Amino acid sequence: MKNMIDIFIVEDNKILSQTLKADIETTFAQKDVRIHLFESGGECIERFSKEKPPIVILDYHLDSKKAGAMDGIKVLDKLKKENSDVDVIMLTSEDNIAIAIKSFHHGASDYIVKSETQYKKINNSLFHLIKMREAKREAKRYKRLAVSFFLCISLIVVSIVVMQVFAPFLLR
Amino acid sequence: MMENEIRADGTICDLNYLSEMLGARKPLIKGIMDTFLEQIPVELSSMNEAIATTDYQSVKRYAHSMKSSVSILGITLLSPVLSEMESLGLAGTNMERIKELNVTLHWVCKEAMAELEAVKGDYI
Numbered sequence: 527m528k529n530m531i532d533i534f535i536v537e538d539n540k541i542l543s544q545t546l547k548a549d550i551e552t553t554f555a556q557k558d559v560r561i562h563l564f565e566s567g568g569e570c571i572e573r574f575s576k577e578k579p580p581i582v583i584l585d586y587h588l589d590s591k592k593a594g595a596m597d598g599i600k601v602l603d604k605l606k607k608e609n610s611d612v613d614v615i616m617l618t619s620e621d622n623i624a625i626a627i628k629s630f631h632h633g634a635s636d637y638i639v640k641s642e643t644q645y646k647k648i649n650n651s652l653f654h655l656i657k658m659r660e661a662k663r664e665a666k667r668y669k670r671l672a673v674s675f676f677l678c679i680s681l682i683v684v685s686i687v688v689m690q691v692f693a694p695f696l697l698r
Numbered sequence: 699m700m701e702n703e704i705r706a707d708g709t710i711c712d713l714n715y716l717s718e719m720l721g722a723r724k725p726l727i728k729g730i731m732d733t734f735l736e737q738i739p740v741e742l743s744s745m746n747e748a749i750a751t752t753d754y755q756s757v758k759r760y761a762h763s764m765k766s767s768v769s770i771l772g773i774t775l776l777s778p779v780l781s782e783m784e785s786l787g788l789a790g791t792n793m794e795r796i797k798e799l800n801v802t803l804h805w806v807c808k809e810a811m812a813e814l815e816a817v818k819g820d821y822i
Contacts, residue, residue, distance in 0.1 A: 540733050541767040548726040549719055587762075619762060640766060645719060 530558045531656060532579035536570045538588050553649045567601035575608055581655055586618035586625060599632055606633040613655045710810045712772025728821035731814045734771055738807050749800055757796055758787025773810050779803055
């Protein structure tokens, strides 16, 4: 589907990711949003190049169940390397400014601390990111229209000049 | 001990939060309950294993993960229990206290699971 928005959620707590999925689907019921859930960074990266989602919600601590699992920053680096245009919302349980700065430094678009208000914050962030993407898409469309219009006018002017030079009788 | 801290209506889980969030979409709430019923026994078993092997780091990790899980189902009386387990795991100390808290954790989870099993039929 042309305007389908694919969103990847990478979170190793299935209860949390499923709740988040249900909440986003309810909030954005008017939009064509398709959510994909992943429990590890590896699974997400594997599908990322195929699906090319514009938005990824990524848990900073992906090792809460499996020690030594790839952490959120490593996954973020790999996603950004694959597609620098992807918007990544980092989720973390720690309200730690150092982690926030590190996430932004590595290219995250937003940083949200897990709390009672996390779902509202995530939806706000998604709303803004989707709006920005729509605005960019509209700007590109207007740019294409403007270029097409300019080319048409140029073509008409050139045609008139050519006729004026080689077949002036046609214009009389 | 914990019997004094259960909710006024006698329940442990507070599903109002989920209901407010997801509105009338009952199957979604049931799906989350099913995931909880499936995931919590695994997390409890992992916690037991971490305690049996005196693995403080894992105690911290599992307590941290469970905090998010129980808060979604509104099991607020487990928040201080899991926070203390997480802190002790981080500090790497007082395994005896962690064991005491683990007993409470198991008791509350068992009650919560029985409660969810009883009500999940209403969410089809």
